[in-house]
Amino acid sequence: MGASVLTASAAGTASAASAVTVTRDGGLAVDAPLGRVFVGDEANNSVEAADTSGNLIGTVPGITGVTSLAVSDDGSTVYAAAFGGNEIVAIDAKTLTVTARYVVPTTKGPQYVAFSGGKVWFTYGDQWDSNLGSVDPAKDPSDPTAVTMGQFTDPYPNQGFWNPALMSTNPAEPGVIAMADSGMSTDSEGVLDVSSGTPKVVAFHFGDYSLNNGIDDIQLVPGGTQVLINGTNRDAYANGKFTPDGSYPQGQSAAVAPDGTVAQVAGGEISVYRPAASVPLRSYAASPVTPSLAWAPDESRIYALEGQEGGPFTLRVLTDPTKTVPTLTASAPSSATRGKALTVKGKLSAATALPAGTRLAVTRTDLDSPQGKALAPVTVNSDGTYSFTDTPPAGGTVTYTVSYAGSGALAAVSTSAKVAVSRTTPSLTLNDNNQQYGYGTTVTFTAHLGSEYKNKVVQIWANPYGGDKPNTELKSGTVNSSGNLSVSLRLTRNTTLSAVYAGDDRTAPRTVTSTVYTRVWESGSLSGQYRNAKIGSTEYAWFHKNSDAVFNTTMMYYPGRKERVDFQVYSGGSWRTTNSQYFALPPSGDAKINLGAAGQANIKARIRVVYVQGSSGDDVNATNNGAWQYLNITN
8 A cells, every 4th residue: 555554464375486485474564666576574673675477686685573564754754663673774765775664662562553644654563552652763773862762642530541552544545544442352442643643533442343343454534534344344544533434345354545445354355345335346366365465656566465364475466456357258169170260259247338330359269270270350249249250271289269358447358268179080000019029039010000190190009017117108209201110129128109199280199009028937847867769759757756846937026926836647548737836936936846746657657847927926928838847757
């Protein structure tokens, strides 16, 4: 509010896109002549300076426990209440240097500060014992008369402000200060005339809860008749007294512009009301907590500190607060055919009449124009409706953005409609699906893309079973003149390969897959025999009936993997299974299985190691039966 001080009301914050962030709210003030915004940081003992767009200009350190800020009427000086240092600090608003420090002779303040009537006013003290002091900036800080304490004289005996009072000024009411006890223990409030340099009570109400049930924020309303309490209740003052005079919808705190327009914090919103209105001009979504709020003197902006409970808080700039936000709609077909005309229509609605010939800007964003292409503007009909036709040259998601630039009374607004425009399905293949290969085989995979597309780039990805190097890009490139892109891969596991085509403005994206299976690497051999010799055409290991036979196996290891061992005996002219058993595979992949001694002769048997996909504890490889190893038991 220009040179006004908007005292910290209930804790608060909202969203922000500004570079100015403070840990704890230490006050907010706007310097109209210099076009600067000042934010106190109580936790970091500093004052931050920003331009009118909220961009950080500089920092003034060494303001111990700053709790409130005020700006001189000419904008040359910022005054900070440094509660932790028990002083009022004067800062050159242009150079951001400290020019004076006025010692306040108390350990309980200053708490809040305001500038009015050529002096700096501050409140100090604690519960049951507080008062008003002033600084005469025309005097040197070393002058004992520069700081004057105890300047609030009770209009009635023993009835004053029990807590350090909140203070508010307004550029439209020079020489006037509104004051109020803060907290739930009172609802005392007053208006003081300080134009002469000596406070005179214009109106006062002692806290009997007949007006307000606790005060967290007070704002001086221009016009010389009202104050606004907690952003909600309007209390009129006349003949030295206060009376209820209406209210706004429920809020927590506010800032009042020079023309009486109210910016109110209510939960997660900041709403703007014309004086005494019940419906806001517009509302802004805000963060859960907004402790400080201030108007730009020309009412072009609202400045808000926003954040979470306990901070930090960021300076947010709200633009066009006194302009009503019109409603703009746009609808289009959910889907359309590329190269065929479609129609977009909608309506612009506003609380005030739209000027004749109001035009809307239209932009089409698609794969051909990712940054947007301006189309011919469209004129709004007298009833606010509009429509236009367009033939989308590209497929995919096409976005039509319709924008209204705003006017003196209406804010700018835009909306959009999306259309899924058809694209042809590309011809894309990947070879070798469901093929099976031996462990360690190098296989060439070829993706084939049809020839009718603008984009010729294809990617080939591999996703081995078992989570080893998942979704690895093997190759990306432009297909050759035959439409092919090839890559070779050494297989050690079952692997799903994907050929990915991103599409183009006329062709849809597509992905095809090919899963190839890799047989596990395994082997088996016998030991303990006294010789090897063929029986017929089959090689046998010969064992004495009282000698142990040992079956040695090797298999590619995988955590939790088991190998199956099959054992068969030749009987009645055929091989008959007598045992099939799973064994845990050790990390080495090697195992020795002692079959023991047969105990009798004239037995022919065979044994093998087997990996069964799924049943062996994993599905990383394809099922593979090892070669049979033959045994002949003799005397």
